[in-house]
Ligand SMILES: NC(=O)C1=CN([C@@H]2O[C@H](COP(=O)(O)OP(=O)(O)OC[C@H]3O[C@@H](n4cnc5c(N)ncnc54)[C@H](O)[C@@H]3O)[C@@H](O)[C@H]2O)C=CC1
C-alpha cells in the first residue's frame with residue numbers, strides 16, 4: 001500500500017486522489033491530528049470541506065512496507081528532520097519527494113537531501129502545477145514525475161497517476177526539482193508587484209525575466225532546457241504567479257501591501273530564494289529577481305527599492 005508521509009494540504013490531496021485506485025495510508029506525525037482526521041473524515045486544518053474517502057487510512061504510526069512507495073509531502077525545510085526521525089523504516093525504500101524548494105543550510109534539492117540522510121533510498125520527485133484542493137476534488141491536473149532510474153520512473157508513473165491526475169515521466173530530476181523550487185521565488189516577486197499596485201505589465205515582465213533566470217540556474221546545474229519549459233517549470237510558474245490561491249503569491253501580495261503575513265503558513269519560496277542566491281553567488285550566475293526577493297523577504301528592502309534595483313541594471317540584450 002502506498003504511504004503518504006505528511007498530512008498537510010498536499011499530502012491529504014494526494015492521498016484522496018490515490019484512493020481512487022486502492023487503499024492508501026496517510027501518515028500524520030501528530031497523533032491527535034490523526035485521531036481527529038479519523039473521526040471527522042476531514043483534514044479541517046489544511047484542507048477543510050473535502051471528505052476523506054474510505055480508502056484513505058489515517059495513521060500516526062508509519063507503516064513498514066516492502067516495495068510500495070512513500071510520498072514525502074512535508075515542507076522542504078522540514079524534510080531532513082522528517083527523514084531523520086524514520087531513517088530505519090525508510091532505508092532502501094522508494095521515496096518520492098513531493099516538496100518544492102532548496103534546503104537553506106545545505107543548498108541541496110529534495111532528492112539530494114533524501115540521499116544524504118538515507119543513502120540507499122531509491123528516489124524520485126513529483127512536481128508541477130497543482131493546488132492540493134484541485135487534486136483532492138479530482139479536477140484535471142498534469143504533473144512531472146522525474147526519476148533518474150527510467151524503469152522505476154515507469155513503475156511510479158503507472159502507480160501514482162489516475163484518470164484525472166496525468167503524470168508525465170522524465171529522467172531530468174535536477175530540472176524538475178529546480179523548476180518547482182524556483183517558481184515559488186518568482187511567485188513572491190509577482191505577488192509583491194501586484195500588491196504594490198505596479199500593474200499586470202510588470203508582472204508579465206517579472207514572469208518572463210524570472211523564467212530566464214530559472215533557466216540560467218537550471219542549465220548551469222546540468223538540467224535540460226526542455227524540462228524547464230515543461231510542467232515543473234513554465235507550467236508551475238504560470239499557475240503560481242497568477243493565482244491568489246498560491247501561498248507564495250499571497251506572501252508577495254502582503255509584502256507589496258506592507259501587511260503582516262501569518263508565519264505558520266508554508267511559504268517555500270522565501271527560504272529557497274536565500275539558498276538559491278547563495279548558490280548563484282558561488283557559481284557566478286546572474287539572478288537579480290532572486291536577489292530582490294531575498295532582500296524583500298528578509299526585510300532588507302521595500303518593494304519600491306527592489307524595483308529600483310531591478311530597473312537600474314545596465315541595459316542588455318534579451
Ligand atoms: N498545498 C499545495 O497546493 C501544494 C503543495 N506542494 C508542496 O508540498 C509541500 C508540503 O506543502 P503543504 O502540504 O501544502 O504544506 P502544509 O503546511 O499544508 O503541511 C505541511 C505538513 O508537514 C507536516 N510536517 C512538518 N514538519 C514535519 C516533520 N518534521 N515530519 C513530518 N511532518 C512534518 C506538518 O505537520 C503539516 O501537516 C511543500 O513543499 C509544497 O510546496 C506541492 C504542490 C501543491
Ligand SMILES: O=C(CO)COP(=O)(O)O
Pocket residue numbers: 100128129130131184187236239240245246247248249266267268
Ligand atoms: O506549488 C503549488 C502549486 O503548484 C502550490 O503553491 P503555493 O505553495 O504557493 O501555495
